[in-house]
């Protein structure tokens with residue numbers, strides 16, 4: 001954001017005389033290089049002074065805040081296609097810079113201002129709600145209002161009246177919350193909520209397809225993360241592109257080999273340009289599971305990829321890009337190197353400008369590959385062999401062969417841990433125990449091949465991991481045991497007793513999550529302890545856990561609670577912020593994400609889930625935040641990698657729950 005103290009003032013911003021976030025009557029936005037423009041509706045519109053705009057490019061710092069007023073005049077605005085209204089605002093402001101069109105500026109501003117600017121005090125899912133599901137908004141009302149109304153966004157007509165619930169305190173955010181329940185409103189359309197004394201919410205939709213667009217963006221974000229090729233999001237997102245990157249690779253001295261190594265494909269892991277097998281493992285596995293559980297609904301979903309139309313569903317086309325890179329990380333002996341990255345992180349530049357050598361990095365001593373990476377690899381390749389079988393049998397065979405070779409290596413080397421070798425400071429993804437990866441490999445290989453040896457291993461070892469099916473702490477990259485257990489149960493393992501035990505553990509945990517979430521003022525599954533690095537990924541993985549439990553033993557409450565966590569991620573949170581870029585009318589803007597910084601556009605690359613609140617505050621930007629309730633420990637700043645980075649392993653469960661939401665309708 002611009003850093004100047006100069007401000008643009010618009011006010012009052014609501015036709016209702018309601019409060020904006022900054023003051024009762026005025027909204028302010030910092031504004032660089034323009035002097036001060038004050039428009040106060042208390043005294044009519046009063047242009048105090050306005051310095052000429054020298055550079056058209058500088059207009060972004062005016063037009064972006066204007067564009068964000070989400071006014072009635074801009075009601076045609078769609079999050080899906082921001083360019084139209086944005087350019088309208090931009091054009092209007094440029095005409096001001098020509099010193100001829102102050103009136104047109106005022107008309108834009110006043111038209112927006114009197115339509116009413118949304119308040120962060122009313123929290124809605126900015127993507128929306130399914131017609132037949134519960135529909136709640138959360139209200140932080142300083143007046144403890146009694147009533148609320150829902151209005152049609154197009155004409156402000158009241159379509160629903162309701163009573164706010166008694167206030168409840170949420171210690172994790174410090175918010176005193178009243179719930180607005182408008183479940184009975186099931187007519188598809190675009191709406192907003194209004195609370196006397198609080199203001200109006202951002203727009204939201206009700207409809208069967210409200211999650212189709214977020215799914216498209218979240219899944220297509222992997223295309224944006226592609227390495228080793230030029231990427232261009234096309235006319236829908238002009239300027240979101242990068243040239244082919246990291247085309248040359250080399251063996252690091254820690255890998256046990258020397259010389260060049262092919263550097264092919266894969267997804268950039270997060271805000272950096274590394275590729276890590278362990279994190280690729282859970283991400284790719286989660287996405288393949290998305291296909292396996294919800295494929296019927298996803299079969300026809302187009303992602304506008306270079307491969308689109310080749311006869312394979314697009315979700316599998318995209319996943320294959322990363323599988324191909326993972327295959328390139330397997331050594332001839334079957335073991336899999338831990339990661340391919342430079343020795344240190346590069347600057348905040350586009351990937352093609354990163355000239356640091358992309359090394360295959362190993363453990364530094366025999367056998368150089370790591371057990372966790374090899375176990376994850378075996379599991380993912382086994383799932384892939386199932387998923388691709390109907391579309392490309394030869395590729396499916398190749399994946400299964402690679403999985404078996406990895407398994408053979410893992411049997412001989414079950415405990416080779418990875419830590420960064422000297423001189424390497426990129427991500428570690430270090431794990432103290434690879435037994436859960438081993439179990440996951442056994443379950444997926446059994447399910448893919450039917451071989452009894454894999455099932456025998458699973459049955460001999462699964463008991464020790466039943467405790468990982470718990471209500472506090474869903475799976476993550478360091479804990480993949482739940483995936484192993486679920487795969488055996490979902491695959492209808494032959495040992496009925498084991499299947500029944502896994503089902504019961506899973507259902508019991510899910511029931512406890514439902515109970516806890518139903519008591520939470522924000523209706524979310526996160527506990528105070530869950531506000532860790534990547535807490536939004538934890539929230540999404542709770543939803544994954546619930547949807548898997550629903551697949552094992554259908555229970556509508558599991559699905560509704562999974563949707564509640566999704567509502568949290570899409571705006572029903574203490575910040576009223578959609579934590580998915582370019583989704584909703586009030587998304588976050590400044591992810592720790594090199595391609596977003598590199599393209600230098602008004603908005604970041606679309607479809608990316610922020611890491612979210614993190615009570616650990618492990619970066620310099622966050623340490624400047626006064627310590628407070630854990631759910632509020634978040635900064636929408638590029639510098640805050642501990643709360644605002646993006647990552648493929650957080651987007652994957654988001655994709656999973658969005659696919660579940662599509663299927664739930």
Ligand SMILES: [Zn+2]
Nearest residue numbers: 227228245246
């Ligand atoms: Zn790259």
